[in-house]
Amino acid sequence: MLEPAQENPYPDTHVLGEGPEPHPQLRPVLALIGRWHGRGSGEYPTLEHGFRYEQEVTFSHDGRPFLRYESRAWLIDEAGTALRPSGREVGWWRVLPDASLEVVLAHPTGIVETYVGRARGSEFEMATRTVSLTPRAKEVTGMRRRYTLEGGELVVVQEMEAMGQPMRHHLMARLAFRKA
Numbered sequence: 001m002l003e004p005a006q007e008n009p010y011p012d013t014h015v016l017g018e019g020p021e022p023h024p025q026l027r028p029v030l031a032l033i034g035r036w037h038g039r040g041s042g043e044y045p046t047l048e049h050g051f052r053y054e055q056e057v058t059f060s061h062d063g064r065p066f067l068r069y070e071s072r073a074w075l076i077d078e079a080g081t082a083l084r085p086s087g088r089e090v091g092w093w094r095v096l097p098d099a100s101l102e103v104v105l106a107h108p109t110g111i112v113e114t115y116v117g118r119a120r121g122s123e124f125e126m127a128t129r130t131v132s133l134t135p136r137a138k139e140v141t142g143m144r145r146r147y148t149l150e151g152g153e154l155v156v157v158q159e160m161e162a163m164g165q166p167m168r169h170h171l172m173a174r175l176a177f178r179k180a
Contacts (some may be wrong), residue, residue: 012060012068020063028099028119029067032059032147036154039076040173046163052076053086055173057154059093067093069105095119101126110134113143122149139163152177 013019014034022030036057043050055073062068073087091105103115103126111133117126124147131140142161147154153174160170 010062012062014058014060020061022061023063023065025065025095025097026061026067029059029093029095029101029124031122031149032067032124032154033061034059035178036175037178038153038173038175039080040073040156040171042171044160044162044170045165045168051086052078053173054080054082055087055156055175056178057156057175065095067095069093069103110137111140113140115143115145117145123147142167 011019016022016030016033022033026033036059037055039052039054041050041052052075053073054076055071057069057071060068068090069092070090071088072085075083075086077083087107089105089107091103094102094104096102099119101115101117101119101124103113103117105113105115107113111131113128113132114130115126116129117124125145127144128142131142133140140160140162144159144167146157148157149155153176156171156173156175157169158171159167161167
């Protein structure tokens with residue numbers, strides 16, 4: 001017979017001051033911990049039209065030297081009405097003692113990206129080291145991301161190299177910090 005389920009003694013938290021103490025190596029990324037929400041726009045040469053979206057990003061930790069990352073987005077019309085789900089990704093941001101970053105992100109569309117980058121004050125930049133694709137995934141060969149804390153907002157900019165196109169702008173969003 002199975003024992004009754006025990007509550008997780010090591011939960012993630014996205015609220016500083018609650019849950020486990022952040023690992024000292026997280027100092028360069030502490031300001032990211034939390035839930036962020038806002039709007040953005042996207043474009044790419046292989047798309048007929050640009051698009052608008054809403055996005056929620058959560059950075060949390062469990063006391064070890066990495067962040068858990070989750071992003072969900074949905075397309076919106078010009079009035080801000082939700083149209084349908086869009087991009088979604090989950091992963092881990094590992095923070096090394098020299099403030100360099102190693103990031104792994106997985107998408108439900110069959111794409112897994114590994115990034116290397118650096119935390120520099122209020123800016124976090126990274127570029128793909130590898131992109132792995134399932135047999136039916138869209139061809140993506142490279143990505144660059146920049147997360148910048150600017151006036152109480154998290155500005156997220158992504159460039160993409162995909163489907164025979166060179167690296168170029170793809171997404172930009174401005175996200176505001178959401179209290180728990």
